[in-house]
Amino acid sequence: MGGETAGIPAEEYLCTRIRRAEQVLTAHHEAVLRGYGLTMTQYTVLLTLSREGGMSGAQLARACGVTQQTMAPVLTGLQNKELVVRNASPVHAKVLVASLTEQGEALLNRAYEEVIVLERALTDAFSPAEHSALVELLERATTVLADQTRRAQEDRA
Numbered sequence: 001m002g003g004e005t006a007g008i009p010a011e012e013y014l015c016t017r018i019r020r021a022e023q024v025l026t027a028h029h030e031a032v033l034r035g036y037g038l039t040m041t042q043y044t045v046l047l048t049l050s051r052e053g054g055m056s057g058a059q060l061a062r063a064c065g066v067t068q069q070t071m072a073p074v075l076t077g078l079q080n081k082e083l084v085v086r087n088a089s090p091v092h093a094k095v096l097v098a099s100l101t102e103q104g105e106a107l108l109n110r111a112y113e114e115v116i117v118l119e120r121a122l123t124d125a126f127s128p129a130e131h132s133a134l135v136e137l138l139e140r141a142t143t144v145l146a147d148q149t150r151r152a153q154e155d156r157a
Contacts, residue, residue: 014141018141018145025118026040028118029043029115029118032111032114032115033111033115035114036107036110036111037081038107038111039074041064041066041070041074042074042077042078042083043108043111043115044063044064045060045064045071045074045075045078045084045098046078046083046084046100046104046107046108046111047108047112048060048063048064049084049098049099049100049104050100050105050108053099054087054097054098054099055097055098056089056095056096056097056098057071057072057075057096057098058071060075060098075098078098078104079098082101082103082104083100083101083103083104083107084098084099084100084101084104085098085099085101086098086099087099
């Protein structure tokens with residue numbers, strides 16, 4: 001197997017470029033969030049709870065793209081830091097619903113103000129038409145990636 005696939009030089013592979021962009025984005029967010037004592041997953045949980053309100057661990061795991069086994073210690077850590085509280089669900093007594101505390105909301109707001117700087121810089125790097133086109137292209141790429149992943153999982157099942 002050579003350095004090219006279907007006539008595309010390796011340095012132009014879309015998957016490679018998408019992965020590189022994702023790695024740089026993640027590294028930036030992790031560096032910013034470290035200053036607030038948060039991991040990316042913890043930040044995502046706080047952001048999700050801020051937007052959606054109270055959620056179970058299973059709901060948060062799905063929303064954050066992690067397993068329930070990964071989410072459990074994340075929620076415990078956030079609860080220990082008094083950033084979230086967990087109370088019994090009014091619908092299912094065995095289910096705990098996580099909600100932001102005032103302290104969690106305040107920390108999220110401070111972290112968000114720093115995280116959003118990168119979003120603004122990216123937006124400013126493109127004209128409005130380029131920004132719209134990039135968003136559309138990334139959505140299309142995400143759909144293809146998700147479809148291919150689903151097919152690969154079905155083929156292995």
